[in-house]
Amino acid sequence: MGGGGPDAAADGVDEASASLPQPTVDMAIVRESEDPGRTVNITLDDGPDPRWTPKALELLRKHEVKAVFCVTGLNAAAHPELVRRIVAEGHRLCDHSVSHDTTMDGKPVAHQQTEILDAKRMIDQASGGARLWYYRAPGGAFTPESRQIAAAHGMRNLGWNVDPSDYEQPGTDRIVRAVQQQIKKGPTVLLHDGGGNRAQSMEALERLLPWFTEHGYAFSFPQAG
Numbered sequence: 407m408g409g410g411g412p413d414a415a416a417d418g419v420d421e422a423s424a425s426l427p428q429p430t431v432d433m434a435i436v437r438e439s440e441d442p443g444r445t446v447n448i449t450l451d452d453g454p455d456p457r458w459t460p461k462a463l464e465l466l467r468k469h470e471v472k473a474v475f476c477v478t479g480l481n482a483a484a485h486p487e488l489v490r491r492i493v494a495e496g497h498r499l500c501d502h503s504v505s506h507d508t509t510m511d512g513k514p515v516a517h518q519q520t521e522i523l524d525a526k527r528m529i530d531q532a533s534g535g536a537r538l539w540y541y542r543a544p545g546g547a548f549t550p551e552s553r554q555i556a557a558a559h560g561m562r563n564l565g566w567n568v569d570p571s572d573y574e575q576p577g578t579d580r581i582v583r584a585v586q587q588q589i590k591k592g593p594t595v596l597l598h599d600g601g602g603n604r605a606q607s608m609e610a611l612e613r614l615l616p617w618f619t620e621h622g623y624a625f626s627f628p629q630a631g
Contacts, residue, residue, distance in 0.1 A: 422554050426515075429557035431631065435548060435565040436540075437594045439626035445593045446623045448473040448611075449566065451502060451542065452573075453600030454481050454488035461608045462599040463495060469615040471625045474564070476500035476542045479525030481600060486532035493536040498627060500540035500564055501525050501556070506601070508545030510552065518552045526559060539630045540564035562630050567592025572607040581610035586617065594628055 422429055439445040448466075453459040454477055466473055475492045477499060482489050492499065503510065503521040510518050526538055541556035542564040553563045568591060570576075570584035585595055595614075598607050618625070 423551065426551060426554050427558035429554055430560050431557050431562055433550075433553045433557040433563065435553070435563045436629045437565045437567050437592050438629050439593045440629050441624060441626040444623050445626040446589065446618050447594040447626055447628050448597070448615075449476060449500070449542075449564065449594060449628070450474070450597050450599040451476040451601070452481070452506065452598050453477055454485045454492065455600040455604070456485055456488065458599045458604040458608060459485075459488050459492070461604075462611065463491060463497075465608065465611050465615060466497070467495060469619070471615055472496050472498070472627065474498045474500050474540060474627065475599070476502040476540070476564070477529060478502050478506050478600075479504035479528035482525075482529045482532040489529065489532040489536075490534060493533050498539045498630075499529060499533060499536060500542050501529060501538050501561055502542050503544050504528065506544045508547050510543060511547035511549045515549075515551045518549065519555050522552060522555050523559070526561075540628065562628070564594075564628055566594045566596040568595040570597070570610070572604075572610060573598050573601060575603065575606050578606045578609040578613070581606060582613050582617075585610070585614055589623075593626065 504525045541561040556563055568588040570581045572581045
């Protein structure tokens with residue numbers, strides 16, 4: 407879920423640590439789209455959830471939109487059929503740690519590594535080995551070490567530009583208005599399909615998807631290279 411967000415942490419251009427596996431992709435936090443122009447990247451956190459993830463998938467299919475699902479290891483293990491459905495319908499997977507520990511950045515590197523890599527194993531098992539494109543630290547609790555661990559396993563560190571705090575359930579109108587106001591900051595939108603009652607998030611998504619199209623946005627993915 408949101409919080410301080412990646413803007414509260416350095417994006418990081420620091421050198422890789424020799425004591426950790428070396429990155430195979432860029433360590434920096436990414437928010438930019440793969441495609442040029444007026445784009446938007448939909449990202450959904452904290453699932454999969456048996457009530458809300460199918461609703462999100464239905465809305466995305468209706469509007470012919472692909473998204474990034476940032477799933478926790480525990481939820482992936484509990485609902486592997488939803489992880490496989492996410493992949494089968496053309497969306498991308500993101501490692502969101504095992505247990506959604508938003509204080510990871512204050513804990514030992516060994517703990518951070520366990521949260522990231524145990525989640526990766528759980529998600530890999532649930533998906534049948536589909537590519538894990540990204541890692542998003544819970545609450546944006548990135549550290550240079552966690553970014554390197556993720557990048558060493560081929561995952562780009564995924565930030566966001568737009569955070570309507572939908573996890574706080576402020577009301578559908580407020581979520582929609584916040585996204586519409588913040589999208590000028592950049593293309594990557596943070597919403598939630600897990601972690602609680604996401605009725606407002608799904609209602610907002612249903613309104614936002616056609617709004618983006620009507621306002622000339624093309625749907626893309628965050629950069630993964």
